[in-house]
Amino acid sequence: MNAKVFVFTHVPFTLPKDEIYVPFRVGAASKDDFGYQRDDHGNNISEKNHMYSELTGIYDIWKNPDAFGIPADDPDFVIGLCHYRRYFSEGGGKIMTRPYLEELMKDTDVVTSDRIEIPNDFHTYY
Numbered sequence: 001m002n003a004k005v006f007v008f009t010h011v012p013f014t015l016p017k018d019e020i021y022v023p024f025r026v027g028a029a030s031k032d033d034f035g036y037q038r039d040d041h042g043n044n045i046s047e048k049n050h051m052y053s054e055l056t057g058i059y060d061i062w063k064n065p066d067a068f069g070i071p072a073d074d075p076d077f078v079i080g081l082c083h084y085r086r087y088f089s090e091g092g093g094k095i096m097t098r099p100y101l102e103e104l105m106k107d108t109d110v111v112t113s114d115r116i117e118i119p120n121d122f123h124t125y126y
Contacts, residue, residue: 001102004068005075005088006037006061006081008054013084020098022068026057041067054083078105088113 001060006024007015009106012034015023027049031104039060040046049056061068070077078101082088088096088111104111118125 001076001098002071002074002077003078003080003101003105004070004103005082005096006057006068007082007084008057009034009036009084010049011084016070018095020095020101023084024057026054037068040050044084054081057081064089080111086113090112 003020004022005020006022006025007013007085010025010027013023015021023034023036025034025036025038027046029040029044029046029049033052038046039049040059041064043063044060045052046060052059053118061079065072068081078099080088086118088101089097090100
């Protein structure tokens with residue numbers, strides 16, 4: 001299975017050891033280069049990161065997949081997104097690995113986080 005899980009960040013961090021993870025600098029326009037993938041390729045909204053946060057990275061991957069080695073002719077290519085402090089888990093606090101993702105994707109089209117109950121409306125909570 002071909003897959004990349006982009007780990008969005010605005011600061012340097014320690015990347016999980018599994019090769020599936022790719023560090024990705026969001027809000028990279030006119031900012032320090034950490035040696036990570038960046039959200040300022042071709043058609044991008046990197047300079048609007050202060051308004052859109054990680055969405056600037058999603059936009060860049062969508063508009064410029066070739067810059068990230070994502071083949072246009074592979075409909076089964078898996079693209080994952082996470083935050084540098086929030087990873088998908090295999091359970092028991094273990095960060096998701098390629099073998100786990102491969103098994104999971106055999107019967108699944110989309111993976112998201114667990115639903116949480118919040119004490120008030122969405123706007124107030126976030």
